[in-house]
Amino acid sequence: MRGNSRLVAALLIVVTALLVQVTVLPHLAWNGVVPDLVLLSVVGAALVTDPRFATLLGFGAGLLLDVAPPADHAAGRWALALLVVGYVVARLAHDYQAAQPGPQPASTPRPPYLLMLVAGAGGAFVGTSLFALTGLLLQDPAVGVGALLEVVLAAVAYDALVAAVAVPLVVWVFRREPAPRVAHVLR
Numbered sequence: 001m002r003g004n005s006r007l008v009a010a011l012l013i014v015v016t017a018l019l020v021q022v023t024v025l026p027h028l029a030w031n032g033v034v035p036d037l038v039l040l041s042v043v044g045a046a047l048v049t050d051p052r053f054a055t056l057l058g059f060g061a062g063l064l065l066d067v068a069p070p071a072d073h074a075a076g077r078w079a080l081a082l083l084v085v086g087y088v089v090a091r092l093a094h095d096y097q098a099a100q101p102g103p104q105p106a107s108t109p110r111p112p113y114l115l116m117l118v119a120g121a122g123g124a125f126v127g128t129s130l131f132a133l134t135g136l137l138l139q140d141p142a143v144g145v146g147a148l149l150e151v152v153l154a155a156v157a158y159d160a161l162v163a164a165v166a167v168p169l170v171v172w173v174f175r176r177e178p179a180p181r182v183a184h185v186l187r
Helices: 002-023 037-048 051-067 077-098 113-137 145-175
Strands: none
Touching (some): 037 113
């Protein structure tokens, strides 16, 4: 049952983030850039789930973002970017928790607030940069090379500001689930 509730929570978070991102946030655009709530929801989920789930969530969320209007790029670019973000953030969060001194808790502990902010900003940088680089490789005419750095920096700054609220909210939703049952297979 835990897997189903986690999957439903992920689906609701990603769809809600996508709807807000494409309907409400374009009115708050800053230099043509809106906060990427879908990316931040993948980052938040990656902090408290395993790398496999975070990678698959990133891929699915990226595919939704690729086909959501006003998509003006080749499908698959956001899927690749969010897949990488999900894996990298989950892997680093897992390694961070394993490096903590003392006994490991049975459930995933709540990450520190500073870690959530750094993961949000770092995930935004990796995801936006990877999306921009794939655009250069595919010769996307939407943005020239000169404006690319400005757009990436604006997106990372905007996402870092929004990450202060969005990432802890997603972490809170995923942490409200019951702790996994531990079965002793070997005695």
